[in-house]
Amino acid sequence: MKISANHPLAIGCIIIFFIALFVIFGPLFTSYSQHSQNLAISLSSPSIQHPLGTDYYGRDVLTRLIYGGRISLGIAVFSAIIAVLIGTVLGLFTGYYGGFPDLIIMRFVDVMLAFPRLFIVLLIIGLGGSSIPALIWVIALFSWMEIARIVRSEVMSLKNRTYVKSARAQGFSVNRILFRHILPNTINPVIVATVLSISTIILVESGLSFLGLGVQPPNASWGSILNDAKIDPLGTWWLSVPAGFLILFSVIGFNLIADGITEELDPRKN
Amino acid sequence: MIPFLKNSLIRGIIRRLLSTILTLWVGITICFFIIRLAPGDPTTRFLTPTQSTQTRDILRTRFGLDQPLPNQYFHWLARVGLHLDFGYSFLSGKSCASIMTSALKPTAFLTGTALIIALLLGISTGALAAINTGRLTDRILRSIMMVFLSVPAFWLGLIFIGFFSIKLGWLPSAQIRSLYYDQLSPLKQWLDTGKHLILPVLTLGLPLSANIYKYFRAEMINTLQSDFILAARARGINKSRIIWQYGLKNSLLPVISLIGIVIPALLSGALIIEVLFALPGIGRTMVTAVFSRDYPLIMAGVSLSFLVVVSCNLLADIVCLVIDPRAQNNSGKII
Amino acid sequence: MEQKDKNRPILSVSNLTIDYAFYRVGPFSAQHHAAVENVSFKVYPGDCFAIVGESGCGKTSILNAILGFVRPKNGAIFYNEQNLLTMARREFRLYRPEIQPVFQDFHNALNPRFRIIEILKESLRICSRKDISIEELIAVVGLGTDILNYFPHQLSGGQKQRIVIARALIPKPQLLLLDEPVSSLDITVAVQIIKLLKNLRKKENLTFLLVSHNLPIIRLLANRIAIMKNGHIFEEKPTEDLFETPEHPYTRALVNQALISCQSYQ
Numbered sequence: 001m002k003i004s005a006n007h008p009l010a011i012g013c014i015i016i017f018f019i020a021l022f023v024i025f026g027p028l029f030t031s032y033s034q035h036s037q038n039l040a041i042s043l044s045s046p047s048i049q050h051p052l053g054t055d056y057y058g059r060d061v062l063t064r065l066i067y068g069g070r071i072s073l074g075i076a077v078f079s080a081i082i083a084v085l086i087g088t089v090l091g092l093f094t095g096y097y098g099g100f101p102d103l104i105i106m107r108f109v110d111v112m113l114a115f116p117r118l119f120i121v122l123l124i125i126g127l128g129g130s131s132i133p134a135l136i137w138v139i140a141l142f143s144w145m146e147i148a149r150i151v152r153s154e155v156m157s158l159k160n161r162t163y164v165k166s167a168r169a170q171g172f173s174v175n176r177i178l179f180r181h182i183l184p185n186t187i188n189p190v191i192v193a194t195v196l197s198i199s200t201i202i203l204v205e206s207g208l209s210f211l212g213l214g215v216q217p218p219n220a221s222w223g224s225i226l227n228d229a230k231i232d233p234l235g236t237w238w239l240s241v242p243a244g245f246l247i248l249f250s251v252i253g254f255n256l257i258a259d260g261i262t263e264e265l266d267p268r269k270n
Numbered sequence: 271m272i273p274f275l276k277n278s279l280i281r282g283i284i285r286r287l288l289s290t291i292l293t294l295w296v297g298i299t300i301c302f303f304i305i306r307l308a309p310g311d312p313t314t315r316f317l318t319p320t321q322s323t324q325t326r327d328i329l330r331t332r333f334g335l336d337q338p339l340p341n342q343y344f345h346w347l348a349r350v351g352l353h354l355d356f357g358y359s360f361l362s363g364k365s366c367a368s369i370m371t372s373a374l375k376p377t378a379f380l381t382g383t384a385l386i387i388a389l390l391l392g393i394s395t396g397a398l399a400a401i402n403t404g405r406l407t408d409r410i411l412r413s414i415m416m417v418f419l420s421v422p423a424f425w426l427g428l429i430f431i432g433f434f435s436i437k438l439g440w441l442p443s444a445q446i447r448s449l450y451y452d453q454l455s456p457l458k459q460w461l462d463t464g465k466h467l468i469l470p471v472l473t474l475g476l477p478l479s480a481n482i483y484k485y486f487r488a489e490m491i492n493t494l495q496s497d498f499i500l501a502a503r504a505r506g507i508n509k510s511r512i513i514w515q516y517g518l519k520n521s522l523l524p525v526i527s528l529i530g531i532v533i534p535a536l537l538s539g540a541l542i543i544e545v546l547f548a549l550p551g552i553g554r555t556m557v558t559a560v561f562s563r564d565y566p567l568i569m570a571g572v573s574l575s576f577l578v579v580v581s582c583n584l585l586a587d588i589v590c591l592v593i594d595p596r597a598q599n600n601s602g603k604i605i
Numbered sequence: 606m607e608q609k610d611k612n613r614p615i616l617s618v619s620n621l622t623i624d625y626a627f628y629r630v631g632p633f634s635a636q637h638h639a640a641v642e643n644v645s646f647k648v649y650p651g652d653c654f655a656i657v658g659e660s661g662c663g664k665t666s667i668l669n670a671i672l673g674f675v676r677p678k679n680g681a682i683f684y685n686e687q688n689l690l691t692m693a694r695r696e697f698r699l700y701r702p703e704i705q706p707v708f709q710d711f712h713n714a715l716n717p718r719f720r721i722i723e724i725l726k727e728s729l730r731i732c733s734r735k736d737i738s739i740e741e742l743i744a745v746v747g748l749g750t751d752i753l754n755y756f757p758h759q760l761s762g763g764q765k766q767r768i769v770i771a772r773a774l775i776p777k778p779q780l781l782l783l784d785e786p787v788s789s790l791d792i793t794v795a796v797q798i799i800k801l802l803k804n805l806r807k808k809e810n811l812t813f814l815l816v817s818h819n820l821p822i823i824r825l826l827a828n829r830i831a832i833m834k835n836g837h838i839f840e841e842k843p844t845e846d847l848f849e850t851p852e853h854p855y856t857r858a859l860v861n862q863a864l865i866s867c868q869s870y871q
Contacts, residue, residue, distance in 0.1 A: 107289070111297045113531075114579045118538035119556070120301070123568065126560035127308035162714040166769070169672050170776055171701040172731055184718050203422050207542050210424050211557065226425060230546075233432030240432070244425040251420035 009260025015253035019246065023073060026066030034059065034067040035218045046238050053238035055228050061238055068220035069246060072209075075136050075221070076201040082140035083201075084147055084194045088186075091151025092178055096159055106152070109145045117142050118207055125213050135214060139201055147193045154186040188265050192258050199254035206247050222247050282591050290584045294576060301572045302346065305565060306339055312360055312563035333360060333565075346569065356573070357566035361559075366570035369555065374574070376446050377551035379467060381540050384475035385529070391475070392482025393525065399483070400490035400521075401513060411483070418480035423539050427473035427546045434469060442466050444548035470547045474539050478532065485528055490521040523593060530586030533579050613686070614647040615780055615812050616671070621645070621680035623666045640666040641677070642836040648780070648829075653806065653813040655823045655844075657859065658833035664816040668782045671814075672706055673697060684780070702732060702776030709785035711765040715757035721768055722753040725775070732776040746771040747801060763794035770801070774809065783815045787822060799825050820863035824848065832856050 032050075038058035046053045052061040094102040124138050158164060159182065167177050208214035209223030217224070222243045229240035313329040330336045334345070349355045356366035395415065399408045435443035442448070446466050447459075454462060493499065494517050502512050541553030548554070552571055559567040623641040641663040648654040656664045669675040671682055671689065682689045684700055692700075708714055715724055725739050740750055746767040757765060766786065773781060786802065787795035803826060806813060817823050823830060824844060831841040832855065840853050848864075851857040 107293070108296075111293050111300070114293060114297055114534060114576065114583065116534040116537035116541070116575055116579065119534075119541055119553075119572075119575060120304075122541070122557070123301070123560055123572070124304055124308065126557075127305060127310060127563065129309065162708040162710045163716045165672070165674065165708065166706060166714060166772065168674070169701060169704070169706050170728055170732060170772075171698055176731075181716050185716070199420065206422050207424060207538075210422075211542060211545060223422075226422075226428065229428060232436060233428040234437055235432070237432075240425070240428055244422070244429070247422050247425065248417070248420055251422075252416055255416065255420055 007260075008256040009264060012253045012256030012258075012260055015249055016257065019069070019073075019250050019253065023066055023069035026069075027063075030060060030063045030066065032060035032063045034063045034220060036060075043236060052242055053236075055225070055239060061225070061242070064220040064225060065222070065242060065246060068215075068222050068225055068243070071132065071215055071219060072202060072205060072221045072223070072247070073250065075132065075139070075205050075215075076198045078136045079140040079143060079201045079205075080194055080198040082136065083143035083197055084190065086140070087144035087147025087193075088151050088183070088190060090144070091148040092155055092183060092186075094148070095152035095155030096174075096178060096182070098156075102152075105148075109148055112142065112145045115142065118204055121204065122208060122211065122213055125208065130213055130216050132215065132219070135205060135208070139204055143197055143201060147190065147197070150189050150193055151186050154189060155182055158182045158185055188261075192261050192265075195254050195258040195261065199251045199258070202247060202251055202254070279591060283588055286584055286587050286591075290580050294580050297576050297580070298569075298573050299343075299347075301576070302343055302569060303339075305568055305572075306342070310563055312565060350573065356570035359559075359567045360564045361562050361567070366566050369567060370552065370570050370574055373550060373552045373555045376549045377540055377544065377553065379463075380470055380474060380543070380549065380551060381536050383467065383471045384478060384540075385532075385536060387471060387475040388478035388482055389525070389529075391479035393486050393522075395479070396483045396486030397490055397513075397518060397521075399487045400494060400517075403491060415480040415483045418476050419484065421477060423473055423477050424542050424546050426476065427469065427543060430469045430473060431546075441469055443469070446549050466547075466549075470543050470549060473546075474536070474543050478536065478539070481532060481535075482525070482528065486521060486525060489524050490517055493517050493521045523590065526589050526593075527586050530583040533582040537575050537579065612649070614683070615650045615652075615685060616648040616814065617683040617686075618647075618667065618671075619645045619681050619683070621667065621670065621677055621682065623663070623670055623675060623677045639836055641670075644680075644833075644836070644838050646831055646838060646841060648812060648814055650779075650812055651806075651810070652829060653815060653827045655815040655817065655827035655830045656833050656838070657817060657820055657823060657830055659818055662833050663836040664833055665784055668706065668784050668814070668816060671704060671782060673701075703779045704782060705773040705776060705778040705780075706782045706784065707766075707769055707773050707786050709788050711762060711769055711789065714769045715765060717757055719756075720753070721755055721757070721760070724757075724768070725753075725772060728772050728775045734775055734777070742771050742775070743768075745774065745805070761794075762790050763798065766790065766798055767801070770798075770805070774805070778811065780812045780814060783813055783817075785817050785819075786815070788817065788819060795822065796825075802826060820859055821866045824863065832859065 036059065038054070041050075041054050041058040042056055044050065044054045044058070050060050050062070052065065055061055055064065090105060094105050121138050121142055125134060128134065128138075164177060164181055167181055172181075205214055205221065206223030206226070209221045210227050212224070212227060215221035215224050225243040226240060226247075229236050229243075233240045312333065312335070313326050327336070334342060337345070346357070349357065354367070356370070358365055359369060362369070395411050399411045402408045431443040434441045442465060446463060448454075448462050448466075451459060451462055494513070499512060499516055502516055503509075537553075540551065541556065543549070544551040544553035545557055552575065556568065556571040558564075559571060621641055621644045622639065624639040644663075644667065646654070646656075656667065658664050666675060670677045671684075673689070677690065681691075684704065687700070689697060689700065715721070719727070722739060725742060729737075729739070729742075739753065743750065743753070748764065748767050748771075752760060752764060752768075757768075760768070770786075783802070787798050790798060799822065802813070805811060813826070815823060815827055820830075827844050829841065829843050830847050831838045832847075832853065833839075834855060840847070840851070840856050847856065848860055851860045
């Protein structure tokens with residue numbers, strides 16, 4: 001694999017690398033706590049003490065962007081992992097066994113796909129109360145369907161491959177066939193779908209937090225920081241622009257990685 | 271139905287219709303129980319701490335919340351199924367149906383226009399990129415569309431508001447009509463509404479157009495590489511004719527099923543944009559209803575949006591079925 | 606083994622009917638298509654029994670039914686006088702090692718993610734064979750140790766098919782089901798594989814059930830041939846009888862065609 005020749009993958013990885021550096025090592029470079037308020041300097045524009053200014057409560061925006069990024073990206077990554085696990089397991093078993101359970105589960109997938117996702121997540125979070133674990137679980141529970149479909153169709157074609165039939169004829173256990181011979185061969189599309197779902201989940205979470213239903217104060221996420229910029233988006237540009245760009249670039253980064261991997265796996269290329 | 275349409279086509283349509291109704295019922299039922307099983311009590315909102323629990327009980331009886339949950343469900347289902355009666359909002363006391371009808375108009379306007387703009391923009395740029403694969407046009411479009419694909423719509427809206435409304439003062443940033451709307455002539459009323467909708471439509475349409483662009487570009491490249499195109503080229507049919515007659519036509523069909531798929535995303539997007547631009551549409555009504563636990567109104571909104579989604583899917587399926595003879599012989603799904 | 610009585614069939618298929626249901630939307634609107642109808646035949650120990658027919662005539666479905674991949678609608682499959690179709694899953698597992706398949710599609714017969722050595726080692730471990738080393742095993746199918754560290758895509762078709770045969774031998778099968786074992790190979794390679802199979806049958810005391818559309822190749826290997834068309838078997842004879850006195854017009858056409866191609870091979 002020549003990664004250097006694959007621009008989307010390389011650029012995407014670089015973007016995500018820098019954003020990861022920013023949220024992981026950021027706290028080493030700021031002396032503020034994300035929660036410490038100082039109403040005397042409410043909404044002050046960027047200065048040497050506060051490189052990205054302060055918000056309504058006089059909290060340092062840069063610090064909040066760093067900690068908010070941990071929450072935004074953390075929710076996205078954990079949700080995506082849970083969604084991938086659910087989707088993979090369901091896709092694996094429905095694809096392999098087929099029959100009536102498969103029919104029922106796939107109809108259920110159709111129903112789930114017909115929900116406007118933000119709508120229904122908002123409904124549950126809004127009624128049930130918001131917390132970071134709740135966000136992770138609820139978003140994950142409404143994000144696994146695509147992956148289940150992808151895995152299922154892969155498994156359906158793989159289970160008729162002769163190596164699977166030979167393995168069955170030699171009495172390999174179902175678990176061994178599923179997890180050692182079928183699952184590893186579905187991994188490529190699953191990786192692409194995982195990366196893509198991270199980027200869509202970042203957008204869903206930021207949307208919820210922007211509406212005030214996502215991450216709750218005093219914690220910050222990139223979306224909730226944007227909520228503060230609602231009154232005068234360009235006047236308080238240090239609230240709107242950096243948070244917006246962080247969301248934009250993380251999503252671009254993950255999308256580019258997914259594009260790059262797809263391109264890398266394209267049979268026409270080899 | 272036109273008589274020469276085959277039996278299998280009608281059977282296909284009926285089968286899809288039945289499975290759509292099933293989907294609708296299952297989806298709405300799931301929502302009903304999600305909403306009711308969530309913690310919290312809608313009567314809390316009407317009570318002050320000094321009032322007794324008796325008042326609460328009276329309210330609960332009036333709202334029908336004292337019944338066991340399954341009873342409430344069947345009661346609700348029967349009323350909606352038989353009389354299309356969604357009950358009355360806890361909060362305002364108005365009928366949910368009338369609230370939803372008045373909220374439907376801005377949402378339909380917003381999503382409809384956004385979808386049309388997104389389709390026009392997405393298909394034209396997608397075709398342009400597919401024809402020029404690998405060249406400068408393609409690469410520039412790819413970068414622009416990558417930004418639109420990744421941008422959070424509400425942030426785009428925020429920047430638009432900041433720039434066009436606050437800084438330049440060209441366009442209004444909130445509401446669907448001006449305060450003096452009633453005094454305007456009918457033509458001016460249209461213009462006024464249009465002016466209010468420009469920013470929301472762009473905010474919703476641009477990210478969606480990037481989705482359609484990406485899909486259409488891939489579809490068109492695929493079509494242009496297929497054997498019948500190569501054969502047409504070998505026959506010496508000129509290039510622009512091939513692109514328009516063969517390439518575009520054959521790539522448009524999958525777009526129909528794509529529309530069915532993007533409708534949920536469109537409604538999700540409309541929700542956040544209606545809140546941002548303070549449009550009195552379904553999304554905003556729903557957000558308010560969720561905050562006040564206005565169960566009948568939430569259920570009416572959920573049912574309505576679910577109905578829109580599944581009927582769009584059904585419509586897309588049927589159109590594909592009628593246009594594409596291949597879809598008729600296969601099992602239920604097209605995708 | 607005492608079960609290897611020459612007069613008792615090792616495999617006996619009787620009145621086998623297999624049909625496939627095409628589900629449309631629900632489980633209630635299935636359409637049926639019979640792939641195999643009322644097929645009966647017997648395979649005796651040491652035989653090489655061949656089923657000949659054009660593609661789609663249902664011959665592979667029979668193999669799939671014997672292997673338990675397809676549940677037939679009617680009929681019985683006796684292996685050493687035990688009905689494979691009525692026995693419990695647990696009991697069926699005991700018989701699995703004794704019946705091993707070799708398929709036509711060798712490109713997909715080896716998991717592309719494993720090296721050859723890993724594929725064989727896994728089978729050896731699961732079939733708990735400790736009496737044979739991998740080197741001995743691949744020597745049996747005429748391969749050298751150099752290919753052990755290759756991935757399947759680095760091997761030629763003939764090498765892959767030899768590995769598939771080696772793997773099929775691991776559980777010490779009594780009966781080998783060969784589904785078009787050489788049809789996708791070049792003719793020279795095909796002849797080598799046929800020779801290998803012939804030797805193996807003698808050396809390992811194997812019984813073959815062979816399925817193919819290629820009568821000339823079958824003639825080299827089989828001692829009994831059944832002709833199948835549209836899900837039915839309508840003629841079954843020892844090989845030489847079939848070539849000398851074909852009864853059915855379809856058989857006659859096949860035999861004439863085969864004789865012409867045999868001449869062209871020579």
